[in-house]
Amino acid sequence: xxxxxxxxxxxxxxxxxxxxxxxxxxxxxxxxxxxxxxxxxxxxxxxxxxxxxxxxxxxxxxxxxxxxxxxxxxxxxxxxxxxxxxxxxxxxxxxxxxxxxxxxxxxxxxxxxxxxxxxxxxxxxxxxxxxxxxxxxxxxxxxxxxxxxxxxxxxxxxxxxxxxxxxxxxxxxxxxxxxxxxx
Numbered sequence: 001x002x003x004x005x006x007x008x009x010x011x012x013x014x015x016x017x018x019x020x021x022x023x024x025x026x027x028x029x030x031x032x033x034x035x036x037x038x039x040x041x042x043x044x045x046x047x048x049x050x051x052x053x054x055x056x057x058x059x060x061x062x063x064x065x066x067x068x069x070x071x072x073x074x075x076x077x078x079x080x081x082x083x084x085x086x087x088x089x090x091x092x093x094x095x096x097x098x099x100x101x102x103x104x105x106x107x108x109x110x111x112x113x114x115x116x117x118x119x120x121x122x123x124x125x126x127x128x129x130x131x132x133x134x135x136x137x138x139x140x141x142x143x144x145x146x147x148x149x150x151x152x153x154x155x156x157x158x159x160x161x162x163x164x165x166x167x168x169x170x171x172x173x174x175x176x177x178x179x180x181x182x183x
Contacts, residue, residue, distance in 0.1 A: 004061060004122045005070065009114050013073045014084065014122075017053050021071055024080040025049050028103035037137045038101060041165075062127045064088040072102070072115045081106040084119045094130040096123050100146070112146050120150070124178045131177050138170035147174045151181065 006015035017025070026049035028034050032042040040048070052069075059068045067087045073080055082102035089095045098119060100112050123129040134152060136143040148154070152174035160168035 004126045007118045007122060008075060009118050011075055012081070012111065012114055012118065013075050013078065014070050014115060014118050015073060017056060017069065017071045017083075020078075021073075021080045022046065022049055022053065024103065025053065025083070028082065028101065031104055033104060034101060037140045037143070061086060061122070062088060064090045064093050070119065072106075072111065081111055082115070084115050086119060086123070088127075088129075092131075094128065096127070096129050096132045098123075098132055098134050100143075107142070112142075113149060116146065116150060120176070120181055124181050129178060131175055132181075133176075134174045136172045136174065137164075138172055144172060150176070151183075152176045153180075 006013050008014075023046070026044060026046045029038075029040060029044040029049065030042055035042040035044065056069055059066055061068050061070065065088070067085050070084045070086065071080055072082045072084060080103070082100065085099040085101070087097045089097065098116060100116055102112055120132060123132055132152075134143075134147055136147060138157065144154075153176065155173045155175050158171045158173065160170055162169045162171050
């Protein structure tokens with residue numbers, strides 16, 4: 001997947017997915033609260049997880065184009081806590097977009113902040129990104145708080161610009177430049 005993985009933090013390991021992650025991955029993706037702001041539905045199955053993780057094996061962090069999922073595991077026992085998503089924009093190869101998904105039991109404990117911070121270190125450091133962006137549903141206050149706390153700047157609101165799960169939603173665009181991250 002990438003020479004930059006695994007990445008270790010005090011509590012976490014960001015790494016490629018492993019076969020042992022399958023059940024935990026399928027379980028948190030099937031949770032309606034987790035799926036609410038994500039591109040998949042709560043009916044996410046083990047077969048969906050198997051297909052998705054098989055597709056991920058051929059992708060490399062830092063290659064432009066497709067979304068790459070990076071597993072977030074507990075540094076003590078390697079239990080899967082969630083994942084970070086990253087996509088290098090094909091039309092703007094020094095710009096990356098990031099996202100995060102956590103199992104419900106991992107939420108509210110600073111895991112997202114630690115994981116995204118570690119991913120930003122790889123993106124701005126090893127991969128030489130100039131800019132990292134993230135979109136947040138206007139209703140998703142937790143992600144807005146996370147991005148603001150990591151130094152992302154709110155660049156705009158796209159009012160009712162996204163037809164998502166049966167209704168128009170408003171998206172917030174956040175961005176962080178390499179020079180801002182270095183401060």
